[in-house]
Amino acid sequence: MNEFNEINELFTNEWLQFIEFTSMLIQHILAKLSEEDQVKMRQLFESSKLGKEQIDFMLSNAIIDEEVQAYFEICMNTSKAHGAKKDLKQAFKQLTIAKEHDLNLNLNEAIVHYNKGILLLDLNSKELLSKILTERAKILEQLREYEECLIDIEDAIKFSCKTYPDLDQFKKDITEKLIGYNLKLREEFGPQRNRLNICALTENKQLPSASSLVKMNYSPDKGRFIQAQADIPKGTIVFAEEAYVKWLKPSQYEKFCYFCIKKITLRFFPCRNCTNVRFCCSNCEEEAWNKYHSNECNYLGVLKYFSYGHIAAQCLLIAGIENVIEIEKQTHAELSKWPKKEFKQDYHTFASLCAFDGDWPYPYNFTMCFAVLLVLRLLEKMNLITKQSEDYSTIGYIMIKLISKINLNCYSILNSKFRHLEALNVVSHKETNDGIGTAIYLSASLPSHSCDPNCMKIRNGSMLILTSTRKVKTGEEITITYRPHFKNRSFKDRQHYLYENYSFKCKCNACENVWENIGYSFKCPNCEGPLILNSDKTNYCVECSAANVISYDDVIKQYEESERLIRESKKLFAQNKIDESKELLLKANQILCSFYSHNDQIAIDYLLARCCELQKNYREALKYAKQVIKKQENIFGKSSLEVANTLLLCSLLCDRYKKTFGGIFQRQKRQEAKLFREKALNIFKCFSKSEIRVVSADFSHYLPYVIHILRKYGDEYSLNYCKV
Numbered sequence: 077m078n079e080f081n082e083i084n085e086l087f088t089n090e091w092l093q094f095i096e097f098t099s100m101l102i103q104h105i106l107a108k109l110s111e112e113d114q115v116k117m118r119q120l121f122e123s124s125k126l127g128k129e130q131i132d133f134m135l136s137n138a139i140i141d142e143e144v145q146a147y148f149e150i151c152m153n154t155s156k157a158h159g160a161k162k163d164l165k166q167a168f169k170q171l172t173i174a175k176e177h178d179l180n181l182n183l184n185e186a187i188v189h190y191n192k193g194i195l196l197l198d199l200n201s202k203e204l205l206s207k208i209l210t211e212r213a214k215i216l217e218q219l220r221e222y223e224e225c226l227i228d229i230e231d232a233i234k235f236s237c238k239t240y241p242d243l244d245q246f247k248k249d250i251t252e253k254l255i256g257y258n259l260k261l262r263e264e265f266g267p268q269r270n271r272l273n274i275c276a277l278t279e280n281k282q283l284p285s286a287s288s289l290v291k292m293n294y295s296p297d298k299g300r301f302i303q304a305q306a307d308i309p310k311g312t313i314v315f316a317e318e319a320y321v322k323w324l325k326p327s328q329y330e331k332f333c334y335f336c337i338k339k340i341t342l343r344f345f346p347c348r349n350c351t352n353v354r355f356c357c358s359n360c361e362e363e364a365w366n367k368y369h370s371n372e373c374n375y376l377g378v379l380k381y382f383s384y385g386h387i388a389a390q391c392l393l394i395a396g397i398e399n400v401i402e403i404e405k406q407t408h409a410e411l412s413k414w415p416k417k418e419f420k421q422d423y424h425t426f427a428s429l430c431a432f433d434g435d436w437p438y439p440y441n442f443t444m445c446f447a448v449l450l451v452l453r454l455l456e457k458m459n460l461i462t463k464q465s466e467d468y469s470t471i472g473y474i475m476i477k478l479i480s481k482i483n484l485n486c487y488s489i490l491n492s493k494f495r496h497l498e499a500l501n502v503v504s505h506k507e508t509n510d511g512i513g514t515a516i517y518l519s520a521s522l523p524s525h526s527c528d529p530n531c532m533k534i535r536n537g538s539m540l541i542l543t544s545t546r547k548v549k550t551g552e553e554i555t556i557t558y559r560p561h562f563k564n565r566s567f568k569d570r571q572h573y574l575y576e577n578y579s580f581k582c583k584c585n586a587c588e589n590v591w592e593n594i595g596y597s598f599k600c601p602n603c604e605g606p607l608i609l610n611s612d613k614t615n616y617c618v619e620c621s622a623a624n625v626i627s628y629d630d631v632i633k634q635y636e637e638s639e640r641l642i643r644e645s646k647k648l649f650a651q652n653k654i655d656e657s658k659e660l661l662l663k664a665n666q667i668l669c670s671f672y673s674h675n676d677q678i679a680i681d682y683l684l685a686r687c688c689e690l691q692k693n694y695r696e697a698l699k700y701a702k703q704v705i706k707k708q709e710n711i712f713g714k715s716s717l718e719v720a721n722t723l724l725l726c727s728l729l730c731d732r733y734k735k736t737f738g739g740i741f742q743r744q745k746r747q748e749a750k751l752f753r754e755k756a757l758n759i760f761k762c763f764s765k766s767e768i769r770v771v772s773a774d775f776s777h778y779l780p781y782v783i784h785i786l787r788k789y790g791d792e793y794s795l796n797y798c799k800v
């Protein structure tokens with residue numbers, strides 16, 4: 077078992093570590109099994125689908141049982157060795173340091189030590205907790221962090237057994253300050269700075285958290301899907317749903333609320349039992365505790381290795397094991413009878429979610445099975461099941477099904493509510509992965525995928541919002557993208573990705589019509605037509621149908637060189653070496669000339685416009701900005717936010733340009749600036765209902781100008797931006 081400890085040290089990502097570990101373990105186990113069992117195990121895990129058979133085999137084999145137990149104990153001992161415990165003495169030590177910092181006006185340091193102290197405090201000492209929360213609130217007040225301060229005061233009032241008129245007054249004062257402060261922000265930045273003000277929709281009786289404009293329907297091709305039952309204007313919220321299960325990556329335990337996944341900034345509320353996880357307030361702590369954390373709390377050190385296994389365990393705990401067994405037995409037969417008449421937000425619904433139907437590759441399926449056995453062991457420890465129970469292996473099997481459902485229906489929870497590229501309406505060549513957790517939504521699991529979707533996802537903590545990105549007509553299907561978009565992957569790559577990851581052959585409109593992304597293609601050496609590149613290195617020209625006419629590796633090499641040049645030029649730009657930066661950009665531009673409209677070309681033109689602007693060469697800056705518009709129209713559409721942003725940039729450049737002229741030219745440029753501005757505002761207005769106007773990263777430099785324009789000319793709602 078020593079080698080396993082080494083692996084523990086090697087990996088920072090628990091799940092990767094676990095996969096690596098189980099891959100190694102399978103060899104270890106095979107070597108110990110009888111020849112007959114070796115053959116059986118190989119067959120079970122190398123060829124057939126994961127299910128009851130594998131679970132039963134693993135449960136009935138004494139050697140495997142021993143290995144499971146041995147690993148389980150290692151995890152338990154490791155987590156015991158590393159986990160800090162509540163310690164009143166240490167807590168007081170921290171609180172004393174905090175007080176000293178407070179007296180010396182080192183307010184941020186004081187908060188750090190209050191946090192450390194509160195984490196170690198026994199929450200049963202309610203009066204003490206209330207007193208310390210009040211002290212922390214006072215510091216937060218001095219830091220003008222009124223929202224955070226108010227949460228502490230409310231918790232202080234909640235935990236205090238006595239009535240404190242002082243606390244009530246404190247709450248009143250801070251509430252007033254907060255209103256005043258928000259009004260000030262509103263004056264400076266417009267309404268609702270950085271905030272997406274969306275309440276869960278409750279109008280739809282069939283689908284909780286969906287708008288009444290949609291309903292569920294069924295087709296033999298796709299199963300259940302969501303359909304518009306009235307015309308839906310662009311920018312309408314069709315789903316706003318809280319996650320049924322939300323799982324935070326262990327590496328994020330200290331950074332986000334373990335229950336609602338809100339970012340922890342200055343302060344947090346601790347778990348009543350452990351020092352592993354943090355909450356944004358006592359209400360979240362209470363809810364998590366009541367729903368699942370009371371059971372799993374002491375075993376987080378073990379569970380954190382199992383990722384999907386942990387999420388499945390949380391599903392079981394939230395739903396209640398007996399309930400799950402009962403309902404799973406009933407619904408198993410019902411799955412073929414879609415659509416359901418009723419759609420209740422209970423475990424019944426979760427059980428009826430579609431499951432991943434493909435084959436998990438070996439030894440990944442062994443990893444999953446092993447995780448399930450470990451969770452079963454944990455459930456025993458929690459006194460929720462016994463090994464003697466006839467349902468023991470059934471729960472194992474249910475867990476496998478749960479994992480398959482999670483695999484197919486899960487959404488990533490992203491670090492920032494606006495960071496997701498889709499929210500920027502940008503389809504990027506390179507995909508980013510800044511997931512901090514995983515969530516399951518019951519209603520929002522139903523929309524189908526399309527490579528040309530009509531809705532986009534926006535995350536706000538663990539809340540998922542789907543909004544329409546164009547007008548959706550009555551009867552049309554509501555679609556989102558499961559990742560591939562016809563603007564960033566070839567038809568072949570899209571089909572491959574969806575089959576590999578979700579086990580279905582995509583039948584969306586874009587795929588049925590074999591749409592290729594011309595905007596991302598390369599130039600065919602024969603006819604200069606759009607040449608489509610697939611990730612398996614094949615390529616073909618849409619215009620002359622020539623196949624495999626270029627070397628994939630050569631193109632990628634050139635592309636990487638252009639990327640390097642852009643990187644270097646950005647560095648030079650940051651050092652204020654504008655001429656040198658421009659030179660590299662022009663070189664990169666030359667390389668990318670043999671490609672069609674890439675995002676990278678847009679980035680280059682943006683930077684060139686910026687260089688020219690700093691050189692006060694507004695005419696050339698305007699030329700590059702106009703080139704950006706053309707490419708953006710090509711990629712994102714004429715009325716996209718990207719185009720609107722660049723139109724505003726053009727208007728800014730015209731304004732500056734005009735100052736270098738006199739008389740008639742000045743008037744002409746003023747007129748031009750106005751035209752650009754009006755076009756931009758018209759686009760922004762279309763997005764105003766969705767309350768989302770995002771300024772993309774490339775554009776952040778012009779943010780003050782955007783704010784200025786929107787405040788001066790936009791409607792009341794057209795300013796809700798986010799720096800990214």
Ligand SMILES: C[S@@+](CC[C@H](N)C(=O)[O-])C[C@H]1O[C@@H](n2cnc3c(N)ncnc32)[C@H](O)[C@@H]1O
Pocket residue numbers: 297298299300301414429430484485521522523524525526578579580581582583584
């Ligand atoms: C997350 S579920 C969507 C809800 C599912 N249709 C149901 O009945 O529960 C994903 C499954 O829907 C079907 N599906 C979704 N988008 C599809 C598409 N573009 N083409 C074909 N099938 C699709 C596939 O069976 C896929 O495995």
